[in-house]
Amino acid sequence: MKAKRLSLFTLIAMLIVGVVFAMSQKSDDQTILLSQLQSDDWKQRASAVEKLIASRSIFRSAEVKNALIDLVDRENHVVEATLRESNGMEGVSVKYGEGYSEYYSTLLGAVDQIADYNDKRTLNILVHSTYNPDSPFAMKLASYGEAVVPMLLELATSDIAPDRGNAVGVLGEILKVEKYRLTRLPAETLEQVEQALIMGTSDEDIGVRILAVRSLGKGGNKDTVQLLERVAQSDPAAIPADAGKNRYPVREEAMKAIRLIKSEEKRKTL
């Protein structure tokens, strides 16, 4: 009887030691990976991110979540610095290889799963990240409406053209949602958004102008038609087309936007 009790005690003790050992092992792994996130070598950071994502048990811990959000912030600065160094001509996938771009997407995708978008700092980091303004990620940002507008207005004044493009693209999406009365932005905010888009139509970068004009088409009203008509007649961007003629992509986009606004106005009156 005594021997039986002794062996039971031994078993429980071994179990406890095992659990403690496993927990300390997990915490060791987490510590190593979190320190690897600080590496100067982006491949090391990418490898740590992959391992953290794969380890479901530690991926959702608060410490890992904060570390990954901080990492997005850091990578955002790397992307910005790369563009600035080359005067906007070279992106990270040129400087570090396309692997960096895929790593960045993986990181952003992971953070998207665990981030609290209602946290101002997190939202601001995500607004300043790398994305296409027509991507599902951008649509998600747009869905945060009033909270995200000040950050986008600030982004719209960036010296980096793709940032300005992202800002006017997402602002247009917000305006579209507002137009269909799915949200209610204060009149002053709405005015600021429209002003940012109007500014965008005369941006020095052709891509930003295209996106600003497109955004006005999505979210604009009959008052903006006059401005768009001016753009449709005078935007200088020309690219060679067939038979020695030129194409005017911003003007074409402005005409599309005017057609869209007019057709929607017409539908409203029916």
Next chain:
Amino acid sequence: MKALRYALMSCLFLSVLQSVEALADHVYGSSSIVNDVANNQVKGYSRTELDYDTAAYYTAYVCGELFKEGVSQVRACQGGFITASINTQFTDVSAASSVLSDHYVDMQYYDEGNQSYDDYSGYSFLPGNSYPLDWLFYPPFQFANHYPVSIRLGSTYVQSCGNPRDAIIAEYPQYGVSFTPICGDFTQNAHSAHFTFGELNSGDFNWAIIRNSLLGGLECVRTGNGNQPLTINSGYRNPAHNAAVGGESQSRHMFGDAADIASTAGSWQGLHDAGKNCGACVEPQRGSGPGHVHVDWRGACPQDW
């Protein structure tokens, strides 16, 4: 006392196990292809090999059939003591080839007056049963008395795309790519109305993977960009080439559905829009810079693309 009893029983069990193991036999079957580039010969090898114990009662037998582009070129059979092997060949190393080998054991025929072979040890491959190759064979403990008979154990198969496709395929696992192509994935002439094979292939070989989604997609992007010429900065890359240019370890360029494009007759945004309208995944400009547009038709795009 109890422990002693357990130990004795264990010893007994182990000794029984040992005696069963001693009756286990092996038969090995293999097929292989060697591309003799110097002589432009494709050589097929088929082989059945028995272990020494099995060979005491059976002879090995093998039939090998060599195919060129799926069409049988030659079939030949050969028997032998312990090992049976047969070589086949045809000319043209650039062709896809395959070898199908059938492996048999033939019961040895002893003419001892009664025209039969008595298997006193109880080893017996029985016709109609299936026997895994390269695996332990536990013969039934039964007294066998058979007339000479050939027993088919199974077949082995190997294929080769012909040089240099085999070399490209070998690079995929070597570089840790999550996909391994087959012979039929490669082409030497895929092209579309405006893009030549040479433009689409950025690899080191004159073979490449060019998916139809890429061909159709690029034509669609060209049309969407005002029918203006597109420059392909990078198309298909074999894994070694991809690594040499700093490509991502799972780059879509190795899957044959990606291209880096540029156009003097269009803006980055214009190419991006055309790509998106044609169902492509497009890398954000903030990552790529304005110099080129990466498009691919992988299906599910990253959510920020």
